[in-house]
Amino acid sequence: MTLRSKLLTVAGITITLVFTAWVSTYLILNNTYNRGDNHVRIVIPQGAALDQIADSLFAHGVIYNKTSFKMAAWLSGKTRQLFPGTYYLPPHLTNKALLRQLTTVHLQEVTITIPEGLRSDEIISILSKNLDLDSIKLSELMSDFSLLAIVDHGFVHLEGTLFPDTYRFVKGESARGILERLLRHFNSRLLPEWQARAAEMGMTIPEIITVASLVEKETANPSERALISGVYHNRLKKRMLLNCDPTLIYALVQMGEWDGNLKLEHKEMRNPYNTYRYRGLPPTPIANPGAASIEAALYPEETPYLYFVGMNDGSGRHAFSTTLREHINKVNRYQRRGR
Numbered sequence: 001m002t003l004r005s006k007l008l009t010v011a012g013i014t015i016t017l018v019f020t021a022w023v024s025t026y027l028i029l030n031n032t033y034n035r036g037d038n039h040v041r042i043v044i045p046q047g048a049a050l051d052q053i054a055d056s057l058f059a060h061g062v063i064y065n066k067t068s069f070k071m072a073a074w075l076s077g078k079t080r081q082l083f084p085g086t087y088y089l090p091p092h093l094t095n096k097a098l099l100r101q102l103t104t105v106h107l108q109e110v111t112i113t114i115p116e117g118l119r120s121d122e123i124i125s126i127l128s129k130n131l132d133l134d135s136i137k138l139s140e141l142m143s144d145f146s147l148l149a150i151v152d153h154g155f156v157h158l159e160g161t162l163f164p165d166t167y168r169f170v171k172g173e174s175a176r177g178i179l180e181r182l183l184r185h186f187n188s189r190l191l192p193e194w195q196a197r198a199a200e201m202g203m204t205i206p207e208i209i210t211v212a213s214l215v216e217k218e219t220a221n222p223s224e225r226a227l228i229s230g231v232y233h234n235r236l237k238k239r240m241l242l243n244c245d246p247t248l249i250y251a252l253v254q255m256g257e258w259d260g261n262l263k264l265e266h267k268e269m270r271n272p273y274n275t276y277r278y279r280g281l282p283p284t285p286i287a288n289p290g291a292a293s294i295e296a297a298l299y300p301e302e303t304p305y306l307y308f309v310g311m312n313d314g315s316g317r318h319a320f321s322t323t324l325r326e327h328i329n330k331v332n333r334y335q336r337r338g339r
Contacts, residue, residue, distance in 0.1 A: 039088045040251070043132045046084045046174045053082055053102070058077070062098065069095055084172035086132070108171040116164040116290030117216040119253065123162050123288065127178060130169075139176045147176070150183040153205040160209040160285025161186045189291065194212070197298045212297035213285035217246035220315045225296035230298050230303040240306065242275035250286040252273055309334055 040060050044053055050073060054066040063069045072095035073082070087101060088107040112130050114123055120142055128135040140156045141147060144296035149159045158179070163186040169178060190205065198208045215229050235242055248266050251273035267276040272283050291296075306316040307327035311334050319334055321327035 035224075039090055042087045042089055044082065044084045044087065044172060047179060048082075048084065048173050050082070057098075062093070063095070069098070072096065072295055073099060086101065086171040090332065110169050110171055111166060112169060113166045114162065114164045114288070116293065117213075117287045118162075118164070119155075119250065119287050120159045120162060120254070127175075131171055131173070133175045133178065138179070141179055142174060144176075147179055147183060150180060151186060155206050155284075157284045158183070160206070160213055160288055162288045163189050164288055164290045165189075171212065194298055201298070207281055208294065208297050210281045210285045212289035212293040213287040214242070214244050214246060215296050216289040216293040217249075217287050218244070219316065219318065221318075222292060224318060226299060226301040227303060227305070227320065228308065228318070229296040229300035230306050231308055233300045234303070234306055236280070237280055238306070241277075241279055242281070244275045247273045247275045247282050247286055249281070 009176070017290075020156070029292075037278070039168050041061055042056060042060055042250065044056070049054075050070055054063070056095075057063045076096070076099055082099075082102045083104065090102060098247065109117050112126060112132055114126065118126075121139070124142075126136045127133055128138060141155070142303050144158075147158060148155055151158075155161060162179075162182050165185065167181070167185070177221060186257050195205065198205055201208075203211075211229060211232055214224050214232060218228050219225060228235075232242060244264055247256060248269075249261060251271040253268070254273075255271075267274065272278060273286070275282060303320070304322045305320040307321040307324065309321075309327065309331050311317050311319050313334075319330045321330055
């Protein structure tokens, strides 16, 4: 073979390879999957790797070949340029067009209001529903040490630290990132004077938040918060059982046994949240109280009262007593209204 023939052969092979590569690249980038005429909603979480994104696209029928999509991302230099967010993808997208969509900032902001007095499981339900988060993952993070370190003060669970307020989140944020934001907001609302007042009372922040959660769950009447707080502080000082129904309900919810009815037998159960059986405060807050209930826990009304019972008149008010005999009389009087 002459030199000229060799050069022509090499040139031919090179042209063939280049052409083949060009055709392959074109086919990979312009690969289209016919999945019908409906848009598909896809959520790409913060920090998702290319493999995770390909798996999600495949599972939702956006692509039919994960390798083809990943090759397209590699060929176009976009393997690390895919943005988190919520996408509504039209049908008949080529890999090239799909990558163009996914490399455009596409964040969806969501406003969420967390009302006062919700338990952490109720807040988890709101967050998971509105932000497409895994509720199991959120539940597991409630006792995560690194998150507990953000609020510090000796909390052993994040119950009580998910401060009620209106928040603006971005879909695609991680579960951990969402909780970190809630906790930092709790820290910002935990005023220095509150911390000083707790120390003055000889109580820890978790104890104050726990008292506040009891107040929050006992009354929806703002005028009664400080008075109910005063009753609980009086009982704590006298080492009396708190006899707080909401703590029993909390225990039953955690056990998966709450059916909406509190029974006498529940007051005998061996559970650390049973304040009819065990003295002192429950191990953690039983809800996430707002500022007003925290203020009530810190500044209880000075009162001789040791007991209270709901008046069952639709007002949400309570009748207060200083003696057990007086309390029993009022229980008999007001509880009949609910029968």
